[in-house]
Amino acid sequence: MRLSTVSFRYTRRGPWILRDVDLDVQPGEVLEVTGRNGAGKSTFLRLLAGALRPTGGSITGRPARVGYAPETFPAGQPFTAAAYLAAMARVRRVAGQGDWADRLGLTPLLDRPLDELSKGSAHKVGLVQALLGPPEDRLLILDEPFAGLDERARGELAVIVAEVAAAGGIVVVSDHQGDLREVTARRTLTVADTTVTVVAAGPADEPLTVVEVVAAATAAAELAARLRADGHQVRVRPAAVTTPEAAGSKEGPRV
Numbered sequence: 001m002r003l004s005t006v007s008f009r010y011t012r013r014g015p016w017i018l019r020d021v022d023l024d025v026q027p028g029e030v031l032e033v034t035g036r037n038g039a040g041k042s043t044f045l046r047l048l049a050g051a052l053r054p055t056g057g058s059i060t061g062r063p064a065r066v067g068y069a070p071e072t073f074p075a076g077q078p079f080t081a082a083a084y085l086a087a088m089a090r091v092r093r094v095a096g097q098g099d100w101a102d103r104l105g106l107t108p109l110l111d112r113p114l115d116e117l118s119k120g121s122a123h124k125v126g127l128v129q130a131l132l133g134p135p136e137d138r139l140l141i142l143d144e145p146f147a148g149l150d151e152r153a154r155g156e157l158a159v160i161v162a163e164v165a166a167a168g169g170i171v172v173v174s175d176h177q178g179d180l181r182e183v184t185a186r187r188t189l190t191v192a193d194t195t196v197t198v199v200a201a202g203p204a205d206e207p208l209t210v211v212e213v214v215a216a217a218t219a220a221a222e223l224a225a226r227l228r229a230d231g232h233q234v235r236v237r238p239a240a241v242t243t244p245e246a247a248g249s250k251e252g253p254r255v
Ligand SMILES: Nc1ncnc2c1ncn2[C@@H]1O[C@H](COP(=O)(O)OP(=O)(O)OP(=O)(O)O)[C@@H](O)[C@H]1O
Pocket: 010, 017, 035, 036, 037, 038, 039, 040, 041, 042, 043, 044
């Protein structure tokens, strides 16, 4: 799949969200898309999915089968989860629904009306509809899929992403939380200032370095979020020292 000088803005005179984006994506790749709020990640994913058309440039070689889970699942629909998924499977001409619902812990809730599901469970319905069908030769696009998922489902979803890619699918995931860190063969892109930049090609291609940073506890969450948005893996733990000076001192305790 190839993006050639793709540009996009929502309205004729509106601001450019993306300009002249070039990108080649191979079957079997996982792309992790990072960037600050409002940078254009969802817009980029909608363009990849074909839900938006580029204002300029072109996207070619998109796999015929596209599964797209938007950031928010439109739960206000008069169906049960099971009826909705059965209808989606029919529309996509997919025989059976596979075991995606089971793997994400949705099975006990399939008979519930969509508008009675919790936010996290409705989100799982959106993920299952995107996953319907065999994994190979497909494009799977997941917008902030880990947000609001319980820990078990988060872990399972990372495994599913790796499986779809291993079967030859292309998987594109926007993620603020670093939940794809276990998927080693991923490329990390960051969206900023109307451009899309490859910031890491995955451990298989590039050696990783650990940079230790000591920060005030009150600033940790924001700092971690900023670093993750820039595509870095971040782990937060209490420091053995209380000030940056102590961290640098030869006599002081080491982090
Ligand atoms: N339908 C729309 N019409 C006009 N502008 C839009 C529309 N959707 C998004 N935008 C604008 O496009 C820009 C990029 O938004 P987008 O949702 O792609 O960012 P994002 O990186 O996904 O943000 P977040 O991390 O908050 O989800 C923002 O300035 C946003 O206000």
